[in-house]
Amino acid sequence: MSQAPARILVVNGPNLNLLGTREPEVYGTRSLADLESDLRRRAAELGCEIEFAQSNSESEIIDLIQAARERVLAVILNPGALAHYSYAIADAIRSTALPVFEVHLSNIFAREEFRQRSVVAPAAVAVITGAGFIGYELALEAALRLAR
Numbered sequence: 001m002s003q004a005p006a007r008i009l010v011v012n013g014p015n016l017n018l019l020g021t022r023e024p025e026v027y028g029t030r031s032l033a034d035l036e037s038d039l040r041r042r043a044a045e046l047g048c049e050i051e052f053a054q055s056n057s058e059s060e061i062i063d064l065i066q067a068a069r070e071r072v073l074a075v076i077l078n079p080g081a082l083a084h085y086s087y088a089i090a091d092a093i094r095s096t097a098l099p100v101f102e103v104h105l106s107n108i109f110a111r112e113e114f115r116q117r118s119v120v121a122p123a124a125v126a127v128i129t130g131a132g133f134i135g136y137e138l139a140l141e142a143a144l145r146l147a148r
Helices: 032-046 058-068 080-084 087-096 134-147
Strands: 007-012 049-054 074-078 100-104 126-129
Touching (some): 074 134
Parallel strands (some): 074 100
């Protein structure tokens, strides 16, 4: 009997649906659809399945994380600005025992002071910040290597 391929959930938070048009000097000119296409290609190369969600709602992100615990190996999460104040998302991560990899497109440590701290990060297995779209690919590879 063959084992089902690993499944990874990628959750993008507030305003990431506007990638490509939102502050291109910070986030670049490529869209969320471009990011998903890149990750689908990389997931296929790595032999895993990937699913995507994007929400501007903190409660929906919490629901996605909680629901994922029964069906995925790990979660890649870009909480957007919620990283800086959502203790509820951090608690959701802790409650699932799923390995979560926090990703930020920009280097949060080189930005405004309020962005330089993530309250979600202590609940995550790892944080990748400032690598743009490549950060998601790095998180995908790390998720597969560390979670298996």
